[in-house]
Amino acid sequence: MGFKVAVVGATGNVGREMLNILEERGFPVSEVVALASRRSQGTEVSFGDKTLKVKALEGYDFSDTDIAVMSAGGNISKEWSPRIGKQGCVVIDNSSAFRYDPDVPLIVPEVNPDAIEGFSRKNIIANPNCSTAQLVVALKPLHDVATIKRIVVATYQSVSGAGKEGMDELFTQTRAVFVADPVEAKKFTKRIAFNVIPHIDVFMEDGSTKEEWKMVAETKKMLDPKIKLTATCVRVPVFIGHSEAVNVEFEKPITADEARDILREAPGCLVIDKHEDGGYITPIESAGEDATYISRIREDSTLDNGLNMWIVSDNLRKGAALNAVQIAELLVERGLIQPKKKAA
Ligand SMILES: NC(=O)c1ccc[n+]([C@@H]2O[C@H](COP(=O)([O-])OP(=O)(O)OC[C@H]3O[C@@H](n4cnc5c(N)ncnc54)[C@H](OP(=O)(O)O)[C@@H]3O)[C@@H](O)[C@H]2O)c1
16 A cells, blocks of 8 residues: 655755655655646655655645645645645645644644544645644653643744754854854844744744744643643754753652653653763754754752653654654554545
C-alpha cells in the first residue's frame, strides 16, 4: 500500500525537512511530488537518494493525490487547503490558517491523537506552532498526573522559525559584523546577530504578540481549555532549535523526582538532567533530533505545587515536519485513509 503525497513548500525549511522525514521513517509512499512557487519550478530537491523536480503549486491538480502537506505560509494555505480538501486529498497544514477552526483538528499525536477523528469535515488537519508542539509533548504526561493550573513560559526561538530568510539574515548579519560591513535588518525588526528580539509575529490589542496568543489558544485546544498560560516569545540568534523556560503550577503535589520519572517514560520525551556542568540540553544539540528534551527540572519554592523546567526541541522537526509526518502515520494506522490508486 502506498500513498501519493504532495509536499507544498518543498524548497523551504520545513518542506525540505518534510521530505527527509518521510524518507527516514519509511512512510508508505507510491509517489512524492514537490511543489513550490513558480519561481522554483524546475529546481531540484532531494528525497532520499532520488532527486525530485519541483512543480508549481498554481494549477496543480490534487484529484489523484492522497495527502498534501502544506508549508508555504498562511495565505497560501487559506487559499489552497479548502480547494485541495474538496478534491478528496487530506491536507496536513503547518501554517496557522486553520488551527483555531473548530472543524479542524489540531493534533500532536503524543497528546490528543483521538481528536483526529473529526478531520473529514474539511479534510484538513492542523499542525501546531513550533513552540506549542514541544511544550505540550513535555507537559501532557505531567498534566495527566497532577493537573496543570497555570503555565508561565519564556521562549528562546531560533531564526529558522522565520523561514529560510530568517536563517540567511542571521548568517549575513553575523558575517557583516566580523568584516565591519553595515548590518541591515530586513526579515527581523531589529538586528538579530549578537542580539535578542522580544517580538515574534504581529502585536495584538492587549500588547501581547500573535506568537504568544497562539501558545495560549493552542495549549487550550490540545491539552485542556482550563489551563491558564502566559508567554513571552523571544527570537534569539540560534539557527535551529527552540528553547523554553517554563514555570508550571499544578493542582496536586508533584516533586521534581516524580516529574523526571514520568517524563523518562513519556512518548517523545528525553530527560537530560544532571546537576553538573553541561548536564542539560542546548538547542544546538537538539538540531536534527526528533525528541523533546527536558532539563533543569526543579521545584519552585514560591508555589505550593510548582515546577520549573527547560524544554528544547528542533523546531523544524517536532515543531513542524516530524509532527506532520506523525499525523500522516496516525491516519494510516487508524485506517482513516486509503490510497486512491490501488497498487497494480
Ligand atoms: N520554520 C518553523 O519552525 C515552522 C514551524 C511550524 C510551522 N511553520 C510554518 O510552515 C510554513 C513554512 O515555513 P518555512 O519555515 O518552511 O518557510 P520558508 O523556508 O520561507 O519556505 C516557504 C516555502 O513556501 C513556498 N511558497 C512561497 N510562496 C508560494 C506560492 N505562492 N506558491 C507555492 N509555494 C510558495 C516557498 O517556495 P519558493 O522557494 O518557490 O519561494 C517555500 O518552499 C509557514 O506557514 C510557517 O509558519 C514553520
